[in-house]
Amino acid sequence: MSGKDIAIKVKPYRQILGSNLWDDITLKIMAPDIQVSSTILPALPVREVPVREVRFREVPAREVNPSFIINDEHFAEISTWIDRRPSKYKITKIPYKFNLLLRGSRDGFTREIFHRLCDNLPGTVVIVKVNGTNEILGGYNPLVWTSNNSIKWSITTNSFIFLLKTQNLPNSILSRIIQPNNVIGCSRYHGPVFGGSFYMKNDNKLWYYCHDDIRYEKRLRSDAYNLLIDEFEVFQVLKD
Structure with missing residues (x-):
């Protein structure tokens, strides 16, 4: 020094x-x-202190819920119905990815837009939010939508319609097919059609629900009439 x-x-x-x-x-x-x-005293040797390696467990980033209408619990419930499981999937164990194809507020509410974005894609879920009541109605089509000049009916036992749990509804309601004929209707003049129970009526957010359709096992609502909707979403269900 x-x-x-x-x-x-x-x-x-x-x-x-x-x-x-x-x-x-x-x-x-x-x-x-x-x-x-x-x-x-002689200077002490400088001893290098090993740096402790700290390993952090990598946690996969959770996908952002793609819906403006339903939550993760609803996606788990729909997945359970698709697989006909006796117990509901946990949110972290959902085996499907729900790919958003159409959102009415983003893409439009017309039949032409529905067919342009959703045709020929197997396994789709349609969801609507009803104006005034906040009810969430929907249906699952395991087949494809097509744009025929006249309505074409398809046969399946795996389609179903549903009313999802909300603040005003303690439990969701699932209604499966009991008569497989004339279940899924496809036409360029219609949007999604689930039998005579639930379908897109025209291009100005108007849908229809009928509780007397004998093709489905349960009623979703106590009455039947035209439904004005606030939002409309369609997802393709893909194996994750």
Whole structure:
């Protein structure tokens, strides 16, 4: 150390060092070759301290819910119905990805837009939010939608319609097909058609629900009439 460093950095601690050691330090600065009486220990080797490796468990980023209408619990419930499971999937165990094909508020509410965005894609879920009541109605089509010049009916036992749980409804209602004929209706003049029970009526957010359709096992609503909707979404169900 230089004399300046000793004066600035060491001298303030002279009382701790003791008078004998301080005198030896001063003497060593003036005459480096002279012998001193204080015991001077050799410098300790610098030991490198290993840096502990910390590993963080990678948690996969959770996909953002793609719907403006339903929540993760609803997606788990619909997945359970598709697979006909006796117990509901946990939210973290949903085996499907729900790919948003159409959102009315984003893409439009017309039949032409529905067919342009949703035709020829197997396995779709249609969901609507009813104006005034906040009811959430929907249906699952395991087949494809097509744009025929006249309505074409398809046969399936795997389609179903539903009314989802909300603040005003403690439990969801599932209504499966009991008569597989004339279940899914396809035509360029119609939007999605689930039998005579639930379908898009025209291009100005008007839908229809009928509780007397004998093709489905349960009523979703207590009455039947035209339904004005606030939102409309269609998802393709893909194996995750």
